[in-house]
Amino acid sequence: MSGEIFNPNPTVFRSSTKSHSPRRLLAAKKSLWINEYEASQLVQVVDDEEEEAIDQDEIFGAPLFFYQIGYQVDEFPCSDLIKNIYDPEHPNTLEELHVVSAPQIDIVENRVEVEFTPTVPHCGMSTLIGLSIRVRLIRSLPTRFKLDIVVKPGSHQSEHAVNKQLNDKERVAAALENPALPYSLSYAFRSLALNVQFRLITPQMCSGKNLPASTKKLRHLNILLPTPSRHAWP
Amino acid sequence: MICTGHEDRAWHIAWNPTKSLLASCSADKSVKLFTYNHDGEGNLNFTLATSIPTGHLKTVRAVAWSPSGRTLATASFDSNIGIWEQELDDDGNPGEWECASLLEGHETECKSVAYSSSGNLLASCSRDKTVWVWEVQPDSDFECMGVLMEHTQDVKCVAWHPTEEILASGSYDDTIKLYVDDPLDDWFCCATLTGHASTVWSISWSPNGKYLASASDDKTVRIWRRIGEHEFKCVLVLEGHERSVYSVSWGIGKSNQEIDSSLGWIASASGDGVIRVWDLSENSSTESMIPSAKLIARLPTAHGVHDINSVVWCPRKGHEDLLATSGDDGMVKVWRIQGT
Numbered sequence: 001m002s003g004e005i006f007n008p009n010p011t012v013f014r015s016s017t018k019s020h021s022p023r024r025l026l027a028a029k030k031s032l033w034i035n036e037y038e039a040s041q042l043v044q045v046v047d048d049e050e051e052e053a054i055d056q057d058e059i060f061g062a063p064l065f066f067y068q069i070g071y072q073v074d075e076f077p078c079s080d081l082i083k084n085i086y087d088p089e090h091p092n093t094l095e096e097l098h099v100v101s102a103p104q105i106d107i108v109e110n111r112v113e114v115e116f117t118p119t120v121p122h123c124g125m126s127t128l129i130g131l132s133i134r135v136r137l138i139r140s141l142p143t144r145f146k147l148d149i150v151v152k153p154g155s156h157q158s159e160h161a162v163n164k165q166l167n168d169k170e171r172v173a174a175a176l177e178n179p180a181l182p183y184s185l186s187y188a189f190r191s192l193a194l195n196v197q198f199r200l201i202t203p204q205m206c207s208g209k210n211l212p213a214s215t216k217k218l219r220h221l222n223i224l225l226p227t228p229s230r231h232a233w234p
Numbered sequence: 235m236i237c238t239g240h241e242d243r244a245w246h247i248a249w250n251p252t253k254s255l256l257a258s259c260s261a262d263k264s265v266k267l268f269t270y271n272h273d274g275e276g277n278l279n280f281t282l283a284t285s286i287p288t289g290h291l292k293t294v295r296a297v298a299w300s301p302s303g304r305t306l307a308t309a310s311f312d313s314n315i316g317i318w319e320q321e322l323d324d325d326g327n328p329g330e331w332e333c334a335s336l337l338e339g340h341e342t343e344c345k346s347v348a349y350s351s352s353g354n355l356l357a358s359c360s361r362d363k364t365v366w367v368w369e370v371q372p373d374s375d376f377e378c379m380g381v382l383m384e385h386t387q388d389v390k391c392v393a394w395h396p397t398e399e400i401l402a403s404g405s406y407d408d409t410i411k412l413y414v415d416d417p418l419d420d421w422f423c424c425a426t427l428t429g430h431a432s433t434v435w436s437i438s439w440s441p442n443g444k445y446l447a448s449a450s451d452d453k454t455v456r457i458w459r460r461i462g463e464h465e466f467k468c469v470l471v472l473e474g475h476e477r478s479v480y481s482v483s484w485g486i487g488k489s490n491q492e493i494d495s496s497l498g499w500i501a502s503a504s505g506d507g508v509i510r511v512w513d514l515s516e517n518s519s520t521e522s523m524i525p526s527a528k529l530i531a532r533l534p535t536a537h538g539v540h541d542i543n544s545v546v547w548c549p550r551k552g553h554e555d556l557l558a559t560s561g562d563d564g565m566v567k568v569w570r571i572q573g574t
Contacts, residue, residue, distance in 0.1 A: 110539065144539035146477065146505065168406070168433065169541070170295075171388070173243070173261065174311050174343045174361070177292045
């Protein structure tokens with residue numbers, strides 16, 4: 001990789017979290033991008049739709065169930081999946097640079113499409129950013145999800161080439177065997193040690209209506225998932 | 235029928251043309267060989283015969299048997315081609331599979347390898363955009379006969395014509411190229427087939443050699459008809475897959491072998507997890523160039539939620555209805571297509 005900086009002065013935006021607007025919540029519901037607060041809001045929504053008692057047995061059995069419907073109850077603490085990935089050439093996260101945002105993540109059944117916006121149209125780091133997103137999702141999501149990672153239409157001069165490379169599983173597999181790549185990725189993922197929350201909202205959960213009865217326990221989400229801990233990661 | 239799995243993504247499989255052996259390769263860098271035999275009740279039993287660690291430093295992407303069935307070639311992301319032969323022990327019994335030769339020359343990941351029908355030539359391709367043609371010489375010696383630098387991108391697959399020395403290659407540049415040997419000169423590209431809208435992942439010749447099938451990232455399988463010595467035309471597009479089609483195989487099939495118009499069966503496998511099987515036949519009544527294709531089988535979730543990377547018909551007599559597949563779940567599976 002050359003030492004050239006493709007965008008020496010990126011615009012850095014403040015993290016846009018904890019919004020109360022219903023529209024924002026809607027976006028959050030559809031996304032892999034959700035924080036504690038929004039999750040609790042979402043759970044509240046589900047709560048409002050259906051009230052049902054929950055007993056200890058249900059709580060006990062819940063983690064496996066969460067896994068089955070799409071939650072990854074990881075033995076390692078994971079963070080929000082994408083927003084805290086670091087940009088390869090700036091000390092900022094993809095969220096802070098507005099490279100990815102919640103509405104750019106689309107989940108339809110088992111297909112997850114993530115669109116990202118390179119900071120400049122000639123950004124030579126785009127494939128590395130896209131690869132970071134893909135690898136993060138491959139490692140975190142249940143294997144049934146098919147991933148499509150694309151740059152925002154019109155945002156990159158080599159849009160077609162970048163998209164093609166990012167979605168060629170053979171090229172991705174070969175890249176992951178490249179000894180230099182794990183280093184780049186560990187750089188991109190360096191924040192993960194400090195962020196322990198992990199949320200994945202499935203379409204079924206978002207609607208709240210088509211859920212099997214046992215799903216009602218979702219409102220206890222915050223209790224069931226691992227407690228954040230700065231010490232959990234060595 | 236499910237054979238044992240690999241520890242990582244199973245990329246490719248190859249049926250031995252002469253023996254009851256099925257080879258598979260994987261990102262776990264190993265090659266597994268399965269044997270199969272009838273249990274006396276009409277069922278085939280598959281058992282793991284051996285696992286070859288290969289010594290490749292990276293993923294083993296593809297495997298190919300020589301027509302004699304005695305030699306196995308492996309293509310690896312470590313940019314080398316391995317040639318494997320079974321040693322004979324002191325009593326003359328077959329023993330371990332040993333690396334008889336390592337073909338170096340490609341600069342980056344090798345993606346595919348194939349023996350010509352005579353077994354005299356071997357082709358390999360790589361992300362370095364080249365296709366190499368090697369002459370197979372005695373004592374596991376190989377001489378490079380040509381380096382074909384026709385594609386503008388990563389070359390994904392190579393496939394030899396079933397009887398003639400014509401080589402086809404498919405690429406990330408969306409094209410298929412065909413090559414022949416000029417007796418007075420070198421190997422050269424004699425045709426370029428364009429039509430696919432994205433990467434060509436896999437190519438298979440029809441058993442009679444008059445057609446070529448190609449599988450693409452554009453979710454289609456295209457059928458090309460040979461209309462001149464070095465001239466091909468796309469005559470049919472098979473649609474239906476919802477994600478990249480990673481593999482296509484054209485076998486003799488079993489339903490209409492006695493009918494002249496039968497072209498055999500095409501199987502395709504995709505990232506959508508579905509295997510599709512088409513029965514192809516020529517329209518003998520009309521002068522039409524276009525063969526007809528009838529979907530005779532559709533196997534969804536063949537490897538559960540996982541992508542299917544490879545699908546291959548068994549070339550052995552009596553087993554024309556056997557189909558092997560490999561998937562991202564590391565599994566190798568064998569399917570029998572029931573009569574239609």
